[in-house]
Amino acid sequence: MAESYRRGHPGHALFILPYLTAFVVLLAFPLFWSIWLSLHKVDLFGPGRFVGLTNYTRVLADPVFLQAFRNTILFVALSVPTLVALGLFLALALNRTTRTTSFFRGLFFSSSVLSVTIVTLIWRFVFIPRDGLIPVIFEQLGLQPINFLSTSGWSLFAVGVATVWWCLGLPMMLFLAALQQIPADLYEAAALDNASPWRVLRRITLPSIARTIMLVTIIQIVMQFQLFGQAQLMTNGGPNGTSRPLVMYIYETGFIRWDVGKGAAASELLFLIILCAAMVQYIISTRKPEVRE
Amino acid sequence: MSRDQSTYRPETLTASRPLLWIAALLSVVMMAPVAWLVGLSIKNNRELMLGTESVFRLPYTLVNYVNILHSSQAFGWFFNSMIVAIGQTIGVLVLSSLAGYAFARLEFPLRRTIFVIVLFGLAVPEQAVIIARHQMFNWFGLHNSHLGLMLPGMSSAFGVFLMTQFFRAIPKEIDEAALLDNASQWRIFWKIMLPLTLPAQATLGIFTFLHAWNDYWWPLISATKKEMYTLTIGIASSQTNFAQSEGLGFLSAQAVFASLPVLIVYIFFQRHIVTAVSGGAVK
């Protein structure tokens, strides 16, 4: 590694100073405050009473929290790989600049511009019994209709479909940006070897964008762990709590029940969970031998 | 040689026809719900209440859109959303580019430690900080102001992470050459590096704008005066609690109305990505 030219210089830290200020004031400080809140029995309106770790033990003993935890893990485990794979596929398919591909890029991105209220409104039309798109299709095919939004298992699946549809734009765009940064000479060399497209994909394309794959995966893990609006609006966490994600649990505890301390404790736990998941992913992907570094 | 180059441009190797066909098929699945939404937005509320299949029948009407424009506050909300989204986007782009460049290509004390701490920030869910933030902004009197709506988004570690990754991907030879010319770090950043990251800037810009535009929780509890509502909050506030059954057409029209500006911003940025890349900047 040619480190010599990067003379270590404290002055270089000036580049990060503006962001670091925002980070400390707007993120780190409120986070520590919230940790402080999590040690109190407190509502939204006033000073609380110090209770130590009681809120944490209450959260961890709450079967609803544990169920929400399982739901969230399951959701992340299914939605993130789907988003990464589909995003990569679309980027590969649309990686050239013609009128057709620009049109398709715009099209696949267009769902991302919608707000969560609208996304759920749309997908409700697809899933709802009687009038919905899927029930109508099932009926035509003579299949037994499934109440997607009110059957255990299917409700979280329905939320996942809506989420993938909504969030696909970002992975696709990040992969496209990465693909376009691959130097053309790599492909020229492959062309001279008469390599098959599949081999080119595995030997050149994927290794070149390994960093982006890691980036997209981590971003998606972080985002999908924070699932909330889709579940709240499509299924309200039901039936029997099988589609209630952790953030919804936090919202119900802190805002509906005014149990701010317990809500804060749950949100610190969520923070730890996301941190672990992202770190694991980061370690796994940086350990892989990279072709270009 | 030039012939070879044009035949084996990177895109031709990855974007083959069959892939494109599958993508086209997928796009139908993608678009059907959106088309449905647009269809609903040009139908009368009363008709939809009886059944949504009336979308496939005449008559169509623009009355829902006219009603949005009649609501005297829609333009004010639109204006608020624009200011907040643009302000936040500029803020995030500036902060993330500076920090990303330093983390990726410069050496300074505690660089790795600080970077890891910032990455920790990526994992902080909004719910973990929103109550404390609300109280803090209350002290500073920042509620019900554009600045108060813009600021929280600027602390997002997402942009820094993204830009760091992109700056790292730029070959080292480029700034090595510049350093030999004795250019200052600032000059290298501004004149050489920044232009190379335009695709990433565009991506980050679009997503910050989108996020700010569709943000719900923070504006809901920070902008509680109707003059300061963003479009998302304003639209939600004007719905009755029975909107899904009684005002479906109006609801859909509001959705289309609120989404259009973002789509336009995207189309605008997308053109820039294309020019930045096909200009061969990274060659």
Add this chain to the structure above:
Amino acid sequence: MRRFLLCTAAMAALSWSSFAHAQTVIELQRFFGACEADYGKVTDVSSAVGECGIITSLINKFGADNPDIDVNVTTVEWPGYDQLNAQLASGAAPDVVSIHYSAISDYQARGLIEPVDEILAAQGIDPASFTDAARSGVTKEGQMFGLPFDNWTMLFHVNLNLMKEAGLVNADGTPILPKSIDEFFAQGKQFKEKTGKPYLVQILANETAVYARMLYTFLQQQNSDFFADPTKIKLMTPEARNVVEFMKRINDEGLTTPGLDYAAAVSAFANGAGGIAVNGTWLIGDYVAQSEKSDTALAGGYTVYPVPQLFPERDSTYADGHAWVLPKKDRTAEQTAALGKLFKFLAENDFQWARTGHLPAVKAVFDMPEFKALPFRDNIAKIAETGRSLPAEVQRQFAIQDIIGDEIGAAINGDKSVDDALESAESRINDLLANI
């Protein structure tokens, strides 16, 4: 800097206008939606329809009648409590806010809203002029903490055309409704056999409140004192089991539409998907309008009744309602007086609000010929006496509703046994209430 200048300019403009007109400004915050396009300037209240139209024109009318008072209306997304909490937390609450009876105890217990007895007295409004159901909805610890505006409940909306087909209509054209659980299933079965359609159209997905409202109703009908201690619910009782088993049996015997959410249930009934829709007071107007058209499933065949008494002990229906409360804050004497005038105006015009389908909070409205002339109001007027809310001290009623919805939904779906669901609901609710 620019913001500072703008603020100064705005403040200057504000102080100038208040100086010029000596206006009293009151900030009113409400849900019910915005409809400025249709009602922005309407002051003729009798021409307005729907919740939004009527409340908007009511406030317009008040402003026109009182040129010295400026009512600055902010609409919030239903139910608006997140916003209200944020405002209360930052000391920026509005002067008067729309609220559900079921939410008042939370704010009252925390000292966040003010009693209104003095304001009502100053305007000569007698608390006894409100119905019992309405008055008890806002009364906490012997004081009234808001102006009651209406009562609403779940009702049986009946499709008479289908009931005729099922042979469930009396000679006088009224529907035959069940008077006991056995009759319910007998009639439900008969309905299903004759029409091939489910007897009930229920909201079983997404919205949880309906489960809770039906449970409360049928517990009340059995005289079950499930909230004898307002900080502890009792659900492990034979009465509660009766109710949940009844609701589950409806599902098991296929007597209800499955899996519909609120919006789907509303349109399903309008399209003739079942005989009886279990839904709120607010839908009366829409369904009446559809029954007056010739090409709808409800054409000439719609009526509505309270949820029937299915248990012998007592006729009762769980009722909630809307009220106007005053967040605690410093007000000038002029503002307080203006709020009093607004309350008086709203109480005097309670008939107009009752046109939405909600039941009036003011007793006298029930005797008005105009009210009696409204469709089907005589059918449901008895709810003013049979309507009951939870005991006044019960807090976090929204959260309790959610838990009940979760658990009872699970029992009805067959995800849990009835006993497990009731046990789990009881312990979750009591954990919630023990930790307020």
